[in-house]
Amino acid sequence: MTFPLTAPLFDMLVLSIIAEDDAYGYQISQRIKQVAPMKDSSLYPVLKRLQEGGHLDTYDQQYQGRNRRYYVITDSGRIYLGELLEEWERYATQINRIIRGGRTDTKIEAASPTMHDEGGITDDEK
Secondary structure, three states: OOOOOOHHHHHHHHHHHHHHOOEEHHHHHHHHHOOOOOOHHHHHHHHHHHHHOOOEEEEEEEEOOEEEEEEEEOHHHHHHHHHHHHHHHHHHHHHHHHHOOOOOOOOOOOOOOOOOOOOOOOHHHO
16 A cells, blocks of 8 residues: 655655755656655656755756756755654654554554444443
C-alpha cells in the first residue's frame, strides 16, 4: 500500500533531498521513487514552484558534454523545510496515536476480541 504524495509532503521530500547536497532532477526523482510512485514529469512543476517561492536556486554544470541543472536550497528553503518538518512531526504523532490506540511503542498488534455479546460487555465488566 502506498500513501499519496500531497503538495506539502512532496515539498518536504524535495527540500530534504536538496538540503543534503545539491541535486539534479533525475537524481531527486529516483530518491522519491524509493518511497512513493511518481512520474518524473510531476517533479518539475514542484521544483519550479519552490524556485519561484525563493526556496531553491539553480546552477548548470557540464556532465559528459551536457548541461545538468542542479538545485540548491536557499536560506528561505531551509526555514520552510524546518516548518514542514515540525508540522510533519505533529501530524505523524497524531496519526501514530490513532493507529496505536494511545500506545507509544512501535509494534502494532491486532486487537484481541473482548466483546462477547451484542451489548458490548467485556469479561472484566461482568
